[in-house]
Amino acid sequence: MKTPIRIMMMSAMSVLGACQGTLRPAVLADKSPETMAEVTGVLAKAVNRAQIQLGASDPTVQSMISVLPPPPGPHESNSPAMPIVFDIVLMGEDCYVRSREGGEMYALSGIACAPAEAGN
Template sequence: MRRAIKLALSTLASLNLLTGCTTAQTSQPATLTRSDDATLSRVKSVLAEAMGRQNIRLGAGDLTEETSVTVLPPNLGPLETNSPAIPVPFDIVTDGRHCFVVRRETGEKYRLSDVDCVAAGVEP
């Protein structure tokens, strides 16, 4: 009986390792291949949707060199003197085929359609 249990557990563990390796897709940090107006417009559109706002401003940085992008808080209104809003960072990642931005605080992933990127450290 013990031998049968050990065999079953061993078989189950082997299957788990095999299926885990074949179905897992890893994302790796990435940079955009271009930072022209059209590309940045697409990125802003996805980030605006992720933030639930129509208009967003991006923090400083060259997205062809940086693996993250920051969405700045909205501008203060005419009756506001300060705001508790803070910038929201997103990481740029690729699965080898598609580019995504991942909201750092929640892990939510958004696909960057029609935007090309390359794994960080790899020349385009």
């Protein structure tokens, strides 16, 4: 029984690896208020929070974007929470953000992206 399961897992991993190979780092084509509102909405759903604050990176220059943790509550002096980092990627002509932590992908429908230059 272990052998068929192992074969199925290895087949699934190779298919996933092939899909991952078609992803290209990308940047947003613009950071207009409308674009950033759309991106913020997608990321808020991705992290399951109603309101989020984005990190300081420029997604038109860098192919990553981060969601800052919520501020500490009134009874906390500090928080060990870390930002959640997403990579901006192109799959074909479609733009996505991909969680660095779990690899989940979220479509940035209607948002223009461009391939990132090397080193971003």
